[in-house]
Amino acid sequence: MSDSIRFACTGCGRCCTGHHVPLTLAEARQWALSGGQVIVLIEGFIADGPGIPADQREHVLRRSYPVSCGAGQLHVSVTFAAFNPGRCRNLDADDLCSIYDNRPLVCRIYPAEINPHLPLRPENKDCPPEAWEQGPELIHGKLLVDEGLRALIEASRQADREDIAAKVAICEALGITTSALKGNGFTAWLPDMAAFSAVLEQVPTAVDAPWSVHVQDAELTAQLHQHGLQLTADTPLYYAFIGF
Template sequence: MDDIDFGCTSCGKCCHDLRLALTIAEAIAWLERGGQMELICEAIPWPVEPEPGNAQAEYKRARSSPAMSGSLPVRISIVLAAAFGGACPNLHADMRCGIYEQRPLVCRIYPAEINPFVELVPENKGCPSDAWQGEPLQRQGMIVDATTVELIGQSRRANQLEAPLRMQVCLDLGLNDAALANEGFVMVSPDSDALLTALRRLHVTMPEAQTAAAQWTFVSNRTGTLETLLSVGATGHLAEPTMAGNARYHGFFPPS
């Protein structure tokens, strides 16, 4: 793999039209500043536990919560995302960050990837060509910048430890629709005050039995997908052009 150097040029391209995955503490701070949030939900069919040594399955399991869809065991992956169109509400006209010292982990880590199964590819980033020089960032496929390595570790730990808490937020808000993993997302924009209240009253832990008993419904824009899910005991429905409330379905493939 290529060696990669990086030096931020403060172009601001990475601060526009985004959904930033936040920790719970970051989400509370974002809402308190008046920002908007989305809950992004996907469901992974999980009829049996994978064999030991399946690294990708272990990664997904650690960052999701058990639940049911009908009689089908599933795992629910939920992202607390700061959502904005155009410039980030904290971005100044000179392309400087107004909350630089308190900016989210995901911003501190960029342009490195948090998911260990996603390769860092400069061409996939919004940074200009002259940003890919400066201090060593990656060598032989491994991130070598010590600060970035530590921040990635913090982000991964928070994602894992907070998975049941994100589930609790959804249950508290009455949210239980999810897209099939790798096919799309159900994206919900809850009332900001209600979400902030739910985040503030989170328990430290939530019994796994409570989440495992929760019923979730698959949403898909593909008839074949829905028929397959229903055939194995899941509950689901086709995505509506306009879903109820503040929810919408974002599919990766055309409807069929």
């Protein structure tokens, strides 16, 4: 593979369809205020135990928060995302973003990767082939060339780190306290937006609510029991378990 990637957005709008867009806490507040639905996605891991990818230890630890789980401790990563099962509510009839100047950070960053451990692979992106055949150089070697884009990615990572305690407190206030194990799946919740907005108006402090982990795999269940975690395999009523 070439160590140089060029890119120019063709404006096809594919990345604005069928993708839940991760939001910072401030963006989630704005999304809720404008009448949008937020989806909450949760995955967790044991520090230096099951679920933590050893090569991404620092990155995943910094964007996670420790919670009580049975007799053990779980680190949870919480994503608030714009719920976009189909076309984004801001995509107009001409496939243009109607909030372009105020669009979320992640929309500005795509198709670049936010996770420093993920190399950009055009084949994994929605952009059509011609988008990669024109425009300025985006990647040279392993370096993202565009300084502005690098700053946006850093801002996104920073928000992930700064927002995580508040996001966990918001989840606990809403009774969202079941995670999945990172690498095995995640739990997905669609909170009532009136309740979500009310909690966001005055972010609570974490109440140290007891968490559980949804796991269905027998071998994994035995492994997690050894770490004292509270597990559940019950058919969920209030969330979906999205297994890998």
